[in-house]
Amino acid sequence: MNAAEIRALDERYVLATYARAPFVLERGEGAYLYDTEGRAYLDFVSGIAVNALGYGDPDVRRALHEQAERLIHVSNLYLTAPQAQLAQMLVERSFADKVFFCNSGTEAAEAALKFARKWAKVRFGPEKNEILAFSEGFHGRTMGALAVTPRPHYQDPFRPLVPGAKFATFNDLASAEALLDEKTCACIVEPVQGEGGVNLATTEFLRGLRQLCTERQVLLIFDEVQCGLGRTGTLWAHEFYGVQPDLMTLAKPLAGGLPMGATLLKEEVAETVAVGDHGSTFAANPLVCAVAQVVVNKISAPQFLEHVRRAGSYLEGRLLELQQRHGQIRQVRGRGLIWGLETDRDVTPLIQAGYEEGLITCKAGPRVLRLLPPLIVGQAELDRAVEILDRAFSRL
Numbered sequence: 525m526n527a528a529e530i531r532a533l534d535e536r537y538v539l540a541t542y543a544r545a546p547f548v549l550e551r552g553e554g555a556y557l558y559d560t561e562g563r564a565y566l567d568f569v570s571g572i573a574v575n576a577l578g579y580g581d582p583d584v585r586r587a588l589h590e591q592a593e594r595l596i597h598v599s600n601l602y603l604t605a606p607q608a609q610l611a612q613m614l615v616e617r618s619f620a621d622k623v624f625f626c627n628s629g630t631e632a633a634e635a636a637l638k639f640a641r642k643w644a645k646v647r648f649g650p651e652k653n654e655i656l657a658f659s660e661g662f663h664g665r666t667m668g669a670l671a672v673t674p675r676p677h678y679q680d681p682f683r684p685l686v687p688g689a690k691f692a693t694f695n696d697l698a699s700a701e702a703l704l705d706e707k708t709c710a711c712i713v714e715p716v717q718g719e720g721g722v723n724l725a726t727t728e729f730l731r732g733l734r735q736l737c738t739e740r741q742v743l744l745i746f747d748e749v750q751c752g753l754g755r756t757g758t759l760w761a762h763e764f765y766g767v768q769p770d771l772m773t774l775a776k777p778l779a780g781g782l783p784m785g786a787t788l789l790k791e792e793v794a795e796t797v798a799v800g801d802h803g804s805t806f807a808a809n810p811l812v813c814a815v816a817q818v819v820v821n822k823i824s825a826p827q828f829l830e831h832v833r834r835a836g837s838y839l840e841g842r843l844l845e846l847q848q849r850h851g852q853i854r855q856v857r858g859r860g861l862i863w864g865l866e867t868d869r870d871v872t873p874l875i876q877a878g879y880e881e882g883l884i885t886c887k888a889g890p891r892v893l894r895l896l897p898p899l900i901v902g903q904a905e906l907d908r909a910v911e912i913l914d915r916a917f918s919r920l
């Protein structure tokens with residue numbers, strides 16, 4: 525089937541909830557994707573921060589094949605080794621004492637919100653049930669996560685929303701302080717906002733939030749679905765700030781492209797959750813867990829994280845040069861290998877121009893071009909991407 529035929533099938537049969545790129549992808553290798561016509565694309569989206577190890581990682585493939593030969597799925601009514609081992613790996617590498625597994629970022633947010641409400645109900649009674657979230661935050665599209673994702677475009681078609689959400693301004697501690705009252709059970713925030721425009725929390729903001737949450741008996745939830753697992757150059761994005769949450773959500777890169785989410789929690793919260801309170805049929809089956817073990821092991825290796833930091837500061841330098849040359853670029857922001865170029869116009873034509881030259885990028889809001897290369901990206905690939913962007917900016 526050629527690209528036009530595949531496009532026709534998609535248009536006829538798949539519900540159109542995405543604006544699709546003009547090509548059809550067929551295979552990948554390292555930091556490159558190839559379309560059905562054999563064209564190569566340098567991939568600076570990575571499945572939206574999913575393919576941290578790039579395409580075709582031999583250890584991921586081996587784990588997938590070996591586990592598929594043995595056992596793919598059993599219910600969570602039954603124990604399997606890969607799941608228990610993965611939970612141990614996540615706990616030993618984080619602030620957390622326990623892990624709840626699910627299948628996506630939005631499910632990890634749902635679980636975190638449910639656990640926060642359960643904790644508050646058990647410890648303080650039913651009045652303490654509100655969730656504080658932030659402007660430009662993104663936590664997912666199912667009803668609970670959507671209720672704490674304050675974008676009219678996402679929320680308005682689906683009202684009424686789950687009640688109890690309230691919103692402060694990201695990086696404005698006073699606005700959060702004003703809303704953190706005795707009715708608040710949790711506060712959810714991305715240490716580095718992805719979808720909302722690649723916005724970095726300030727240290728003052730995140731530390732202040734931690735302190736306020738502790739004082740006012742509010743659980744602090746970090747959504748590290750996009751910024752976690754090495755993306756910013758430390759295993760957890762919050763390490764940079766020297767603060768720890770009470771709960772943390774993970775997903776995107778966790779299982780190397782297989783669907784997996786996880787909610788990590790402290791014992792204090794975990795002990796209020798009872799058997800039967802929450803669950804998932806597919807979550808953490810042996811196949812996903814075997815692959816996730818490989819991903820977590822590789823990403824948490826000190827040399828790997830060192831590579832992300834080095835590549836990230838090299839890319840930062842190149843992007844700042846790009847900003848010098850192109851007045852359309854208002855700001856360059858990011859950390860590690862998540863970067864946003866805020867421009868003075870819609871970035872859609874820029875993304876299209878990239879496609880024509882074999883570079884895949886995406887947006888984070890209409891005016892921010894977002895770069896999420898695989899974490900294994902090399903210097904030559906960073907240079908190539910910047911050169912393509914340079915020409916694309918010149919053309920516009």
Ligand SMILES: *Cc1c(COP(=O)(O)O)cnc(C)c1O
Pocket residue numbers: 627628629630631633662663664665714718719747748749750751775776
């Ligand atoms: C992508 C994302 C989610 C939602 O994840 P899905 O797997 O698409 O449900 C939640 N939070 C953040 C920060 C994300 O980037």
